[in-house]
Amino acid sequence: MKFRLYRYHPESGEKPFMQDVDLDLDPAGKMLLDALLAIKAQDETLSLRRSCREGVCGSDAMNVNGKNRLACITPLSELKQPIEVRPLPGLPVIRDLIVDMEPFYKQYRSIKPWLINDDPEPEVERLQSPEDRALLDGAYECILCACCTTACPSFWWNPEKFVGPAGLLQAYRFIADSRDEATAARLDNLEDPYRLYRCHGIMNCVDACPKGLNPTEAIGRIKSLLVKRRV
Amino acid sequence: MKSATGSHTGTGTWLVQRATAVVLAVALPGLMIPFLAAMPLDFAGWQALFAPLWLRMLILLTGAALALHAWVGMRDIFMDYIHPTGLRLALYLAVMVTLAGSVVWLAAVLFGAALGSAA
Ligand code: SF4
Numbered sequence: 001m002k003f004r005l006y007r008y009h010p011e012s013g014e015k016p017f018m019q020d021v022d023l024d025l026d027p028a029g030k031m032l033l034d035a036l037l038a039i040k041a042q043d044e045t046l047s048l049r050r051s052c053r054e055g056v057c058g059s060d061a062m063n064v065n066g067k068n069r070l071a072c073i074t075p076l077s078e079l080k081q082p083i084e085v086r087p088l089p090g091l092p093v094i095r096d097l098i099v100d101m102e103p104f105y106k107q108y109r110s111i112k113p114w115l116i117n118d119d120p121e122p123e124v125e126r127l128q129s130p131e132d133r134a135l136l137d138g139a140y141e142c143i144l145c146a147c148c149t150t151a152c153p154s155f156w157w158n159p160e161k162f163v164g165p166a167g168l169l170q171a172y173r174f175i176a177d178s179r180d181e182a183t184a185a186r187l188d189n190l191e192d193p194y195r196l197y198r199c200h201g202i203m204n205c206v207d208a209c210p211k212g213l214n215p216t217e218a219i220g221r222i223k224s225l226l227v228k229r230r231v
Numbered sequence: 232m233k234s235a236t237g238s239h240t241g242t243g244t245w246l247v248q249r250a251t252a253v254v255l256a257v258a259l260p261g262l263m264i265p266f267l268a269a270m271p272l273d274f275a276g277w278q279a280l281f282a283p284l285w286l287r288m289l290i291l292l293t294g295a296a297l298a299l300h301a302w303v304g305m306r307d308i309f310m311d312y313i314h315p316t317g318l319r320l321a322l323y324l325a326v327m328v329t330l331a332g333s334v335v336w337l338a339a340v341l342f343g344a345a346l347g348s349a350a
Pocket residue numbers: 151152153154155164165198199200201202203204205206215216219
């Protein structure tokens with residue numbers, strides 16, 4: 001199988017380049033991560049992140065033939081050769097396929113991704129009705145792989161200021177949570193021409209999400225809540 | 232600056248963009264009807280077409296909605312791509328002056344001497 005891999009080793013002083021690799025491998029039933037690990041077995045200088053190898057940890061997001069995907073759940077058989085593998089776009093590259101996730105995490109932290117509830121702790125759990133719990137479906141499943149945010153042109157242009165689809169989806173996850181008491185403060189935190197309204201509904205994020213989530217819809221709901229409390 | 236927070240603005244601008252989009256979607260096809268029906272070929276024909284006050288008001292309203300819509304769109308483009316604040320402000324100002332000037336000009340044409348006297 002033919003691959004074209006993005007290679008960058010900052011200590012070498014060389015510019016990033018694309019490396020052509022031929023690998024003798026039967027693609028049947030195998031994922032892209034299997035191939036990358038086989039290549040790494042031949043050339044241990046190839047650097048990439050991975051952990052769970054089953055689409056749960058979100059660490060092996062990369063740009064494959066122009067689309068952001070998780071290597072571990074991307075079947076080799078559905079990829080056109082040469083398979084071009086690059087690091088996620090829009091984030092600084094540390095080496096090869098490893099990017100600096102800090103700008104992404106910084107935006108994630110900015111939405112306070114934890115439950116805010118100052119009521120005295122109940123003796124049992126803070127209970128939710130099945131209906132309230134259902135509001136979190138489609139939001140809590142995010143694995144923070146950054147496939148969506150790094151596919152979003154608005155994030156490319158303003159990574160410092162725009163929260164990005166992953167952060168906004170998580171912001172909505174806590175706004176929608178019946179146990180959270182900080183809804184107004186959360187909306188205040190987002191109501192901003194840059195933090196929220198840089199989203200132009202391009203929907204690259206929906207196309208990219210390997211978990212089938214829909215950040216654009218969550219962003220639309222945040223906007224409706226903001227409109228409702230204003231008009 | 233420890234943590235980012237919202238500036239509590241932006242919702243109004245977004246609403247203006249949506250509302251003017253609706254106005255334009257209704258008014259632009261609506262305005263085409265009297266034009267296509269009359270198809271004026273000479274000056275007198277044009278004058279007669281623009282004679283009703285309501286039509287001129289509608290055109291002015293549509294022009295204003297178009298200007299507001301264009302303003303939000305241009306502002307979005309500048310916020311996306313033009314990062315030096317001074318340059319962005321200068322471009323905002325240029326667009327505002329151009330759009331406001333165009334609406335004033337449109338009003339002058341619609342309610343000015345040539346058409347006004349014919350009404
Ligand atoms: S819908 Fe919004 S958040 Fe999603 S990719 Fe487009 S601009 Fe980005």
